[in-house]
Structures are given as structure tokens and as C-alpha cells.
Amino acid sequence: MFGISYIKFDSMTYVIHFKNGEVAKEGRGLSFYYFEPNSSISAIPMGSNDLPFIFNETTNDYQNISIQGQVTYKIGNPKQLSELLDFTIDSNGTYKKNDSEKLNQRIINEAQTATSSYIHSLGLKDSIRSAKTIEAKITEGLHASQAITILGIEILTVNILAIKATPEMARALETETREKLSQDADHAVYERRNFAVEQERRIKESELSTEIAVEEKKKQINEKKMEAEIQKADNDRKLREMKVQADIAVENQRKLLIEQKTANERKEAETQGFVIESTLKPYKDIDWKTLTALNNNGDARFNIALAFRQLAENADKIGTLNISPDLLETLLTDKKDSKK
Secondary structure, X not given: OOOEEEEEOOOOEEEEEEEOOEEEEEEEOOEEEEEHHHEEEEEEEOOOEEEEEEEEEEOOOOOEEEEEEEEEEEEOOHHHHHOOOOOEEOOOOOEOOOHHHHHHHHHHHHHHHHHHHHHHOOOHHHHHOOHHHHHHHHHHHHHHOHHHHHHOEEEEEEEEEEEEEOHHHHHHHHHHHHHHHHHHHHHHHHXXXXXXXXXXXXXXXXXXXXXXHXXXXXXXXXXXXXXXXXXXXXXXXXXXXXXXXXXXXXXHHHXXXXXHHHHHHHHHHHHHHHHHHHHHHHHOOOOHHHHHHHHOOOOHHXXXXXXXXXXXXXXXXXXXXOOOHHHHHHHHHHHHHHHO
């Protein structure tokens, strides 16, 4: 009415009210009446903004890649930004120009500039695998960018969502990777078989080592048994030698005893012979008949025996001699009776 309007902004919008080319009021979340013919209002959003981007780069092996990501930022100095870009709104709150797109493009350009030289130094494979490094490069480049500082922009985060090669190159990489994986699988099979063979060899070596150790133990046991048998044989030999020596000593003692006994018996016999000789010496020259008479033997058979002996001595002088058995039997019978 009469060119006077009312406008209201939320707390996330920084408002600058120009009146006749001068700043009448500014701040966040303002609401006020203004006269449209001499007023101009700039509304700068203060909230964080997610800016998706995608740009193409060329690696050092002349391969094209696309880098897709997102930059999160907010406007830190809205008054400074309002002096560089036009955020003027009409009475309905609609921006008269689309300078927010221009702001976004400038940020994307700075992000691409920050990572361009780095991508150019990498090969295709390294570029695809360097998302975190590219994030760091973009973050570092945006923070160091003079244009971003002049615009009064604060960079919050940078995220790389995808790094892709061209479809043809992607298929080639897939084929190469597939072949590499196949080779790795074959190598893994070979390594597994080789490992199995190696383990089998180690098992065989362990078994052989065990057998060798067992045989060595058997050899040691046999050597010990042989040493024990040799020691036993040596001890038996020593015992036999000691027994033989003991037998020899006993026999020597027995020999000495026999010799001594023989000597004693010889001396005793010599003594007895000397006694007998001395005893019989007086009878040496006496006739046996006299000795027989001295004996005074009353045995009839003894006397008959003497009689027969004298007869035998004088056999050449006897013509005929008859001795009847009856006479002998009578003599013997009488002798037996007399003994009874």
C-alpha cells in the first residue's frame, strides 16, 4: 500500500537493507517495513550448503577420468560476499539474479584447479585409487585459495564419491584385473600345491629324521648291550682266571701237602723199616725152624702145614706118601669142635 511492504526472514539468512544507496539495517533474521521505490534488500543464506561436483581430468598416461564428489561450505562473511555477488531479492523474496550458481561454479573451479596438477602426475590406476589423497588436495587447495578467501566462504568438508575411467578403459581394466585375479588364483593354486608338496616333503623328512633317530637309538642300545656283554665276558674271564688261579693255588698247596705228606710217610716208613730192621736184626741168622718153634703156635693146621712143607723139602727122599681125606677132615673137625 502506497509502496510500503513488510518482509520477514528466518534466522539462517543475513539481511542487508539498502535505502537510497545506504545501509539502513543489517543482520540475521530481520523483519521490517520498507518503502519499495527507494529500497534494495540482499538476503545471504548462512546455513551450510552441499555442493556436488563432477569434472574430468587427464592422467599422465593420457587417460580421461571423471571425479565425482561433494564440497560442503558455508558463508562466513556475508557482507563481504554481498559486495562481490548479487543476492538482491524482490518483494516476494525471490532472487533477481542467480548468482548462487555463479558462487558454486567458482568453488568447483577452485576445487578442480587444486587437484588438476596432482592428477596429471598420476597414472590411470593410481588416480582411481587415490580418492583420499584427492580429498586432501582439494581441501588444502580451497583453504589456500585467495578467491575463496575473498568471497568470504568457509570450506567445511570435501568428499570424493567416485573416480571413474571411461567405459572402454573401465572394461579394459576389468579384463586386466580379471586376468590378474585369474593369474593370482592360478598362482594361489600353485602356491597351495607347492605348499602341500613342501609340507609333504617336510613330513617325509621328519619321518626319515625320526627313523634315523630311532635307528641311532637302536644302534646306541646295541652298542650298550655289546659293551655290557663285553664287560660281562671280561668279568667272566677275570672270574675264571681268578678261579683257575685259586685252583692252581689250591693244587699248589695240595702238591705241597702231598709232598709233605709223602715226605712224612717216607720218613715214617723209613723209621718203621729201621725199627723193623732193628727188631729183626737179631733173628736174621736164626733158622726158620727155630723161629717157628719159638713162636709156639698150638694150631694143628699150622703144624700140619709145617709138616707138609718139610715133606715138600724132602720130596726127593720120599717114595710114596698117602694122605687120606679122612685124616684132614678129622683134624679140621677137631679144630672146629675145640673152638666150639
